[in-house]
Amino acid sequence: MGTTPPTALLICEHCDTVYRRRALVRGDVALCVRCDAELERHHALSVNAMLALILTAFIVFVQANMWPIVTLGLSGQHNSTTLWGMIIAMWREQAQVISVLVAFTLFFFPLGKMLTLGWLLWFARRGRRAPGFVRLMVALHHFGPWTMSEVFVLGALVAIVKAHTYFDVVADPGIYAYAALTLLITIFAGVDLRQLWDEPLESPA
Amino acid sequence: MSALLRADELGLIACRVCGLVCRNVPGDERLNGDDVGDAMACPRCGTTLHRRKPNSYARTWALLIAAFIMYIPANLLPIMRTASLNDVDDNTIISGVVELWRAGSPNLAVIVFTASIVVPVLKFLALGALLVSSQLGSDWARVQRAKLFRLVELIGYWSMLDVFVVALLTALVRFSVLSLVEPLPGVIFFGLTVVLTMLASMSFDPRLIWDGRDIDE
Numbered sequence: 347m348g349t350t351p352p353t354a355l356l357i358c359e360h361c362d363t364v365y366r367r368r369a370l371v372r373g374d375v376a377l378c379v380r381c382d383a384e385l386e387r388h389h390a391l392s393v394n395a396m397l398a399l400i401l402t403a404f405i406v407f408v409q410a411n412m413w414p415i416v417t418l419g420l421s422g423q424h425n426s427t428t429l430w431g432m433i434i435a436m437w438r439e440q441a442q443v444i445s446v447l448v449a450f451t452l453f454f455f456p457l458g459k460m461l462t463l464g465w466l467l468w469f470a471r472r473g474r475r476a477p478g479f480v481r482l483m484v485a486l487h488h489f490g491p492w493t494m495s496e497v498f499v500l501g502a503l504v505a506i507v508k509a510h511t512y513f514d515v516v517a518d519p520g521i522y523a524y525a526a527l528t529l530l531i532t533i534f535a536g537v538d539l540r541q542l543w544d545e546p547l548e549s550p551a
Numbered sequence: 552m553s554a555l556l557r558a559d560e561l562g563l564i565a566c567r568v569c570g571l572v573c574r575n576v577p578g579d580e581r582l583n584g585d586d587v588g589d590a591m592a593c594p595r596c597g598t599t600l601h602r603r604k605p606n607s608y609a610r611t612w613a614l615l616i617a618a619f620i621m622y623i624p625a626n627l628l629p630i631m632r633t634a635s636l637n638d639v640d641d642n643t644i645i646s647g648v649v650e651l652w653r654a655g656s657p658n659l660a661v662i663v664f665t666a667s668i669v670v671p672v673l674k675f676l677a678l679g680a681l682l683v684s685s686q687l688g689s690d691w692a693r694v695q696r697a698k699l700f701r702l703v704e705l706i707g708y709w710s711m712l713d714v715f716v717v718a719l720l721t722a723l724v725r726f727s728v729l730s731l732v733e734p735l736p737g738v739i740f741f742g743l744t745v746v747l748t749m750l751a752s753m754s755f756d757p758r759l760i761w762d763g764r765d766i767d768e
Contacts, residue, residue, distance in 0.1 A: 352571060352572045352573065352574075353571070353572075355563070355572040356570075356572070357558045357563065357565035357570075357572055359565060359567070359570070359757075359758075360697055360700075360701070360757045360758065361557070361697065361757065361758055361760070361761045362557040362558045362559055362565070362758045362761065363555050363556070363557055363558075364555075364556050364557065364558050364561055364563060364572075379555060380555050380694075380761070381693070381694060381697040381698075381757075381760075381761070382694060382697065382698065383697065383701065415719070416719070416723060418723045418724065420726045420729055420730055421729065423726050423729070425723055425724070425725055425726065426723070427719070427722035427723050431722045432718045432719055432721070432722040433718075434722075435718070435721045435722035435725075436718050436721060436722075436734060439721055439733055439734050440734075441718075441721075441734040441738060441739055443739045443742060443743065444714060444717070444718060444734065444738060444739060444742050445718075447711075447714065447742050447746070448714070448715070448718050451711065452715075480595075480596055480597060483568075483569065483596060484568055484569075484596050484597070484598065487568045487569075491704075491707075491708060491749060491753070492708075494708055494711055494715075497708060497709055497711050497712055497715060498715045500662065500666075500709075500712055501711075501712045501713075501714075501715030501716045501719065502715070502719055503659070504651070504659055504662070504663055504712065504716045505715075505716045505719040505720050505723070507651065507654065507656045507659050508647075508650070508651060508654065508716070508720065509720065509723065509724065510654075511654045512635075512730065513724070513730075540569060540570050543569050543570070543571070543595060543596075
């Protein structure tokens with residue numbers, strides 16, 4: 347044990363079993379023999395590919411937030427809303443808790459995650475550790491489960507179907523941007539961000 | 552493959568944030584200003600290292616019970632009011648599902664039912680069962696219990712679905728006297744239930760499933 351560098355070992359987070367790390371090839375997923383949890387998978391996306399995905403996601407995210415999501419029509423009147431329209435409406439209707447919850451899970455956390463990743467990857471691309479690398483990587487770990495854009499897309503679909511009974515419903519560009527964002531999130535879901543810890547990066551001088 | 556050794560037996564700890572394998576040296580206080588027993592910080596990311604998540608049982612129980620208490624008014628109180636010229640209609644979670652079914656979308660009704668009723672109830676039952684069985688040090692169906700926990704973590708946040716539906720409808724249906732949608736207190740309790748169950752599953756340490764009777768908190 348004495349001579350084994352710590353990065354040569356791997357511990358299953360779900361059951362504490364220790365493994366010696368093996369080189370993985372494309373498509374490989376290492377599973378824990380004891381509890382069947384995923385230990386590690388081959389990094390299918392290069393730093394460049396991840397950066398490209400994040401930039402795309404950022405552009406789509408801006409559009410998803412600027413453009414109205416849906417328009418309802420009732421006897422000549424029309425109403426549409428954006429994400430922030432929702433957040434403000436919930437605040438005014440005495441549901442501030444929900445307003446804050448929506449603002450964080452659909453706006454601040456996803457935005458924070460994308461900006462942080464973009465920043466880290468931008469530097470990683472040049473083989474460098476971004477300023478604030480450690481703190482940002484820790485923050486990224488904590489954002490993890492609190493971004494819910496993909497749940498919102500399904501929620502919007504349900505709301506549209508419910509409203510369809512009483513109103514004329516027109517899907518606006520925002521909903522398509524959200525659908526595209528969900529697709530990008532799904533592609534990114536298989537990425538283990540811990541790989542950034544292992545990249546051979548130089549610390550900023 | 553020879554016997555599967557656990558980090559604990561080898562005197563190792565995995566950092567819960569960055570995954571780095573660290574040597575467990577009690578008394579090695581590299582974390583200045585914070586002396587929680589034998590607190591030691593991960594050399595790579597600075598997170599305090601713990602053999603197991605601290606007070607996992609107590610925290611998970613507390614959060615789970617709090618979530619359950621919130622879940623009662625979430626279901627009994629209406630979550631949304633629909634007002635139009637000639638009537639006012641208060642919807643609970645379950646009446647919303649029924650209405651969606653009647654409106655001709657049984658598929659979506661099943662999805663909403665799953666997200667709002669099945670997932671939270673599954674979380675209460677699953678986490679409760681995991682807590683009890685681990686506290687008893689049971690070795691019954693460990694692999695299945697480990698998988699159950701990962702399922703709970705994976706699907707947990709989809710329960711937020713109904714909250715987003717209410718928020719979107721509130722913002723959209725604003726036709727002064729003709730038609731209005733307002734959120735009602737039930738949706739707040741439901742949102743809190745989802746957040747609390749997510750926190751509960753995060754504070755449960757799945758490694759406890761594999762710890763025998765001899766290893767306690």
